[in-house]
Amino acid sequence: MGVAERKLRAKEEMRHRILETARKLFLEKGFEHTSLRNIAEAIEYSPATIYLYFKDKNELFHALHIEGFKMMLEYMQPLTGIPDPFERLVQLSYTYIRFARENPEFYDLMFIMNAPMDALESEEKWAMGDQTFGFVVNLIEECQKTGRFQGKNAYQLAFHCWASVHGLVSLEIRQRTRVCHDEKMRACLVEDSLAYFIDAMSKL
Amino acid sequence: MGVAERKLRAKEEMRHRILETARKLFLEKGFEHTSLRNIAEAIEYSPATIYLYFKDKNELFHALHIEGFKMMLEYMQPLTGIPDPFERLVQLSYTYIRFARENPEFYDLMFIMNAPMDALESEEKWAMGDQTFGFVVNLIEECQKTGRFQGKNAYQLAFHCWASVHGLVSLEIRQRTRVCHDEKMRACLVEDSLAYFIDAMSKL
DNA sequence: GACTTTACTAAACACTGTTCAGTATATTTG
DNA sequence: CAAATATACTGAACAGTGTTTAGTAAAGTC
Numbered sequence: 001m002g003v004a005e006r007k008l009r010a011k012e013e014m015r016h017r018i019l020e021t022a023r024k025l026f027l028e029k030g031f032e033h034t035s036l037r038n039i040a041e042a043i044e045y046s047p048a049t050i051y052l053y054f055k056d057k058n059e060l061f062h063a064l065h066i067e068g069f070k071m072m073l074e075y076m077q078p079l080t081g082i083p084d085p086f087e088r089l090v091q092l093s094y095t096y097i098r099f100a101r102e103n104p105e106f107y108d109l110m111f112i113m114n115a116p117m118d119a120l121e122s123e124e125k126w127a128m129g130d131q132t133f134g135f136v137v138n139l140i141e142e143c144q145k146t147g148r149f150q151g152k153n154a155y156q157l158a159f160h161c162w163a164s165v166h167g168l169v170s171l172e173i174r175q176r177t178r179v180c181h182d183e184k185m186r187a188c189l190v191e192d193s194l195a196y197f198i199d200a201m202s203k204l
Numbered sequence: 205m206g207v208a209e210r211k212l213r214a215k216e217e218m219r220h221r222i223l224e225t226a227r228k229l230f231l232e233k234g235f236e237h238t239s240l241r242n243i244a245e246a247i248e249y250s251p252a253t254i255y256l257y258f259k260d261k262n263e264l265f266h267a268l269h270i271e272g273f274k275m276m277l278e279y280m281q282p283l284t285g286i287p288d289p290f291e292r293l294v295q296l297s298y299t300y301i302r303f304a305r306e307n308p309e310f311y312d313l314m315f316i317m318n319a320p321m322d323a324l325e326s327e328e329k330w331a332m333g334d335q336t337f338g339f340v341v342n343l344i345e346e347c348q349k350t351g352r353f354q355g356k357n358a359y360q361l362a363f364h365c366w367a368s369v370h371g372l373v374s375l376e377i378r379q380r381t382r383v384c385h386d387e388k389m390r391a392c393l394v395e396d397s398l399a400y401f402i403d404a405m406s407k408l
Numbered sequence: 409g410a411c412t413t414t415a416c417t418a419a420a421c422a423c424t425g426t427t428c429a430g431t432a433t434a435t436t437t438g
Numbered sequence: 439c440a441a442a443t444a445t446a447c448t449g450a451a452c453a454g455t456g457t458t459t460a461g462t463a464a465a466g467t468c
Contacts, residue, residue: 003435007445014446035424046448048427057425112316114378126382133383153396155384160397167371174318178330179337180359192357193364200404211414211465218415239455250417252458261456 015053017043019063026064027105031113036060061109068106069128075099076135085142090198092139093165097190100169112170136161149204164197219257221247223267230268231309235317240264265313272310273332279303280339289346294402296343297369301394304373316374340365353408368401 021042025034036057040047054060075095082088100107110129136158143149149157168190171177180186225246229238240261244251258264279299286292304311314333340362347353353361372394375381384390 011446036426037424047425048449049447051426052446111380112374112378129380129383153389155386155389156393156396157400159381159384159393160400163371163375163397164368164401165371166375167367167369170316170374171367171370174316176315176333177363179333180363182359185357185359189360189363192360193367196361196364196404196408197368200400200407203404203407204400215415240457241455251456252418253416255457256415 011053018050018053019060019067022060023064023067026109030105031061031109061113064106065109066128068103068110069132071103071106072099072110072132073135076132085139085146086148086202089139089143089161089201092136093161093194093198096165097169097194100173104173107169107173111166112173133158133162152204161201165194168193215257222254222257223264223271226264227268227271230313234309235265235313265317268310269313270332272307272314273336275307275310276303276314276336277339280336289343289350290352290406293343293347293365293405296340297365297398297402300369301373301398304377308377311373312377315370316377337362337366356408365405369398372397 018039022034022039025038025042029038036047036050040050050060054063075098076092079088079091079095082091137154140149140152140154140157140161144152144154172190177186177189180189222243226238226243229242229246233242240251240254244254254264258267279302280296283292283295283299286295341358344353344356344358344361344365348356348358376394381390381393384393
């Protein structure tokens, strides 16, 4: 019964091809300016075909949402080599910002846009986000083992870290750093603010 | 020549009417789900009429963008009564969060969405944002007069404050606080994180 | 009363996401 | 092998979007 398997493989391949093309177009022209018809044209199929592989545009978004988290986890991988957990936390902040800057469209999709959140009612879909957040929680807990952050809730503190760095990154991505007219200062606005945050964490 | 004046008044009134209706619909159904045709129908005019008063949808957005900042400044007004500048800064954070929670659609438009930013190439359009940001910068400078934040750049520090609070608020608005499954903890995630921030500022 | 300006609109254009009847091909069955 | 069925795909349509333009009817000016 090799036929059924071949068909299944072809089906998955097609799904993959749609996803690859979607990602390419999204990164080229941004999410707002990429339509299903654009993607369909790129893969040389009719728009209706996409609906045979994805429920709707949101499901396509969500698939990329997951891809984004996988990418981010790859960014985080090298950090496991750093022995001191607090230094690992510091480097995590830098890596997070680097990920956001190198993949602004993905960052947008993962943490700013609300479109892919609509479909995220079912629990299991949160798996990737949970895993990434869990990464931070673990890090905080390891810091606590070395005597840091005593008596603090690890989840609470992880959220605090996330929000602090996200605040910087999201303002930059959405061009709100322009309130600072001095171009030289604007260039290091995020870095300097991050330094304040890290300093505060070290004193916590 | 009262005719020209009356016409001008009527023109402004119409502009106002469109804006009021747009705001009402935006707040009712959200930005994504409000079209120019919806607005046109509500004011009982043709969609094309709106284009006689606003260059395009972005200009309409931008007008509401300004309204949002005016609202926000009103929220901030009572704070001037607080004598201690640091306490004023603390209360500013609370007020900022309250504004965001009471007017999530406006907050979205002002600080998260990128649609209205497209049109914001010309300098003068930044006036309202500048004024609000200036409010924070002044506050930091007043704190410095009482001995706080010595040797720090006021603009830099103001951005840090803004980003810290924005990080919290934007994650909440875009439903990313859901990574925390414990409902009880989720309820005070933002407040507790803000407490960390304020504590850090007091020690700076 | 004729001329011009103003305010407005119907209709179209080029898009968007989405659905569905229909078709051509591939596979299974008698 | 031929007939029946299942699969993969599409053209065309639907209902919506922002935007433009030609044309109209009323108001104001001379």
